[in-house]
Amino acid sequence: MILSYLLHGHIPYYSANPPHPDPLLHAKLRDSPELINVDVSALTDHFAASRLSYSTQALPVNVLLDTLVRTSVDVDELESSTNVEWRFVPEKAVPHLVFGDAVHAGGQWTDNLMPASWDIQTLSYASMLSLPGYSFAEHYRKVTGKDLPAYTRPSREETASYFRTYPEAVQINDVFRFHETLSGISRTENGFYIRSHDIHCKHLVLASGIFTQVLQPSPMLQPMAALQPVPETPLLVIGSGFSAADIIISAPKDQKIIHVFKWDPEGRSSPLRGCHHQAYPEYAGVYRLMKRAAVAADPSKKRVKMRRTTSTPFLETRSWDEVYEGLPNTEIVGVEMQEKQAIITFRQPDGSTLTRAVRGMVYATGRRGSLEYLDRSLLSEVVGDATDISPIISARTLRSKACEDTEVAPNVFIIGSLTGDSLIRFAYGSCVQAAGKLIDARTGKERVRSGSNNTSRPQSSLGVMRGIDGHDITPPSETRVVDNDRMASTLPQRVMPNGLWRWLWRWFDVR
Numbered sequence: 001m002i003l004s005y006l007l008h009g010h011i012p013y014y015s016a017n018p019p020h021p022d023p024l025l026h027a028k029l030r031d032s033p034e035l036i037n038v039d040v041s042a043l044t045d046h047f048a049a050s051r052l053s054y055s056t057q058a059l060p061v062n063v064l065l066d067t068l069v070r071t072s073v074d075v076d077e078l079e080s081s082t083n084v085e086w087r088f089v090p091e092k093a094v095p096h097l098v099f100g101d102a103v104h105a106g107g108q109w110t111d112n113l114m115p116a117s118w119d120i121q122t123l124s125y126a127s128m129l130s131l132p133g134y135s136f137a138e139h140y141r142k143v144t145g146k147d148l149p150a151y152t153r154p155s156r157e158e159t160a161s162y163f164r165t166y167p168e169a170v171q172i173n174d175v176f177r178f179h180e181t182l183s184g185i186s187r188t189e190n191g192f193y194i195r196s197h198d199i200h201c202k203h204l205v206l207a208s209g210i211f212t213q214v215l216q217p218s219p220m221l222q223p224m225a226a227l228q229p230v231p232e233t234p235l236l237v238i239g240s241g242f243s244a245a246d247i248i249i250s251a252p253k254d255q256k257i258i259h260v261f262k263w264d265p266e267g268r269s270s271p272l273r274g275c276h277h278q279a280y281p282e283y284a285g286v287y288r289l290m291k292r293a294a295v296a297a298d299p300s301k302k303r304v305k306m307r308r309t310t311s312t313p314f315l316e317t318r319s320w321d322e323v324y325e326g327l328p329n330t331e332i333v334g335v336e337m338q339e340k341q342a343i344i345t346f347r348q349p350d351g352s353t354l355t356r357a358v359r360g361m362v363y364a365t366g367r368r369g370s371l372e373y374l375d376r377s378l379l380s381e382v383v384g385d386a387t388d389i390s391p392i393i394s395a396r397t398l399r400s401k402a403c404e405d406t407e408v409a410p411n412v413f414i415i416g417s418l419t420g421d422s423l424i425r426f427a428y429g430s431c432v433q434a435a436g437k438l439i440d441a442r443t444g445k446e447r448v449r450s451g452s453n454n455t456s457r458p459q460s461s462l463g464v465m466r467g468i469d470g471h472d473i474t475p476p477s478e479t480r481v482v483d484n485d486r487m488a489s490t491l492p493q494r495v496m497p498n499g500l501w502r503w504l505w506r507w508f509d510v511r
Helices: 002-007 023-030 040-044 060-069 136-144 156-169 222-226 242-250 281-297 376-383 399-404 428-443 484-489 498-508
Strands: 010-014 084-088 185-188 191-194 199-201 204-206 235-238 257-261 324-328 331-337 342-347 353-358 361-363 367-370 407-409 412-414
Touching: 002 010, 002 428, 010 060, 023 040, 040 060, 060 084, 060 428, 136 156, 185 376, 222 331, 222 342, 222 361, 235 242, 242 257, 242 281, 257 281, 281 324, 376 407, 376 412, 412 428
Parallel strands: 204 412, 235 257, 235 361, 257 324
Antiparallel strands: 010 084, 185 191, 191 199, 331 342, 342 353, 407 412
């Protein structure tokens, strides 16, 4: 949607009043304010030594646009100013179409792929979810008649409502095609051909993201997902991140839960670990439950009393000792399906086994994206030469290419989380960079593929606010072990079990 706004002729310019708090950046942009074709390397080469706190994880072009669009959001969210002025320049508009398989604008925010409550709050503040031309604050005021409070974490339902409304609010809805799936996209002599829709085009922008496919369980586990949960029989939740936590948070207060999760705080710790107990009390609370279970399960560890447990409001909402059982680093080795429940055999790290009756399961071990809409030849161009090219992708798949250029193949661009930067606040840069090249091509200017995104800055540990909601992101320096056999035998799907949906409709009136 950001890119479409740009291609409709809305061009970003640096606004020097007031000056950006980074005096060097202000000096560089003062006399060349148009941001559509900037030299990213020249503008960001001082960021590592700046007194301001610039991200060392995101692409430089994404960091650049973020700091200009939301100048002080990390310091003062309510009073956050902007150094970007959006000017309407109709002669720079580029004809285009936007296709999405979701029913409404907003993609996965509209789909809500995991069966969690729509009342779950986002990790990002509302201002960090805002798109150009119509902010979340404006939408909130229009819907409620009130001003948006500072540091608001909107619910998923409110976020989906904002994105659903956005195209019409900024008058770009004429190019959107919803609930349509493209396939068979191939390169031609003069551009590209989309076989599914019999469309020819000169340029291709991939914006399908890396969270469209929920990883599926092994065939042994799949039958459990069809059972509708009941409070007196435990619901099985598998996963260590935000998706799993969302299910636990969304569950009725009397719902018993068995939680199987990986626990490796010294290696690859759960992303919940970074959640502050005041800013994200519900996620910090779930992490505390996991930690308590991990300590109890390891006899070699000194038993420590969990401090401040009762001081966390979320942990006071239920009798967790009665409804929650955490099983860290536990393997499921047997499933016996019965008429209304399943008997599960678990193998614990010390080799001992235990059995539990469960009813219902949520498998929340992560998501991936898919480029299956590209034919094999074009997929090879985009992903790179390899013996066995898979359309299933993660945040790392195209990251190295994005560091060089968002044009990952001739006339093929990637934006959004395909670049490896998953936060909406970091989507502006790739969109502006792609728009600049598309506008130049439209107006006949010569384009050069450059390495303006390249950076030698050190990589620090990832913050908590990543992904669609921070879900399942691995730092570039880490290797994530994936069960390739499992992925091959259980293709990603977008359909969740009806039993769990009925369960949530009953308790939360999800519509």
